[in-house]
Amino acid sequence: MSRTPDEPVPRYALADAARAARMIRRLRAEAGDPDLDARFPADVVDDADVDAVVEYTHTHRRVSALVRAAELEHRALLVQYQHQRDSAAYERRLFAVLETGYQLGVRPASYGDPMGLHSRQAVYQRRTRLARQRAAAGVSDRELGDEGRAQDWLDEHTAELRALADVLIDHRDALLDLVDGEPARQELARNIDAAGTLMSSRRPSLEFCGAVAYAVHALRPGAARPAPDPAVQEQLAWGLRLLW
DSSP states (O other): OOOOTTSOOOOOOHHHHHHHHHHHHHHHHHTTOTTHHHHSOSSOOSHHHHHHHHHHHHHOOOSOHHHHHHTHHHHHHHHHHHHHHHHHHHHHHHHHHHHHHHHHTOOHHHHHGGGTOOSHHHHHHHHHHHHHHHHHHGGGTOOTTOHHHHHHHHHHTHHHHHHHHHHHHHTHHHHHTTSOSHHHHHHHHHHHHHHHHHTTSSSOOHHHHHHHHHHHHHTSBTTBOOOSSHHHHHHHHHHHHHHO
16 A cells, blocks of 8 residues: 655564565565575574565675566565664764763864764754653654654653653752752753643643653753652652653
């Protein structure tokens, strides 16, 4: 079935890639591909097998054009799976670099420049965007960037997110005193204030979730002193488990 131009690309799992590889193998076997048994993975069980199948279809062409045309839709799915897999891995690694730089207080431009992030604001925006995606999608092992599934999660956890935002807003000044360093305090204040501005919308947005998640993360043990109010401590600890 054809898709509309604005319909999002499906998210593919390893099982989808394995099915596509089996279809290609069947087509090649029926066509008598002489290289099949020696070169084509017998079973696709991991990403290395997927890569091997993609490489095989690119380099082994001793079958008719009709067979190669028939396998093309399955080959395309494999390539899209690779793209999604590699993009998710890249974003995880990128977030790790940005988060480490923030935690260590390294000058943002020094590690942002090699990635095309040439200002403190650019580094901040990229890090907070990735944090929002992790908070909204990562909690259920969903792929980064899958905004439809992320919104489903947000809708299911509206009450919890707003309760966390209430704690952050009601105790804003006391929470800011728990963080050392003016840049860290300013960023925490920005996220708490953003949470307050965005929480009035009917449905929670990725931006609202990200602001709450990043504020809670900034107040985690080891990055900030414990809140003097045990109830606030408990609420922040629960929020950290929920969002991270």
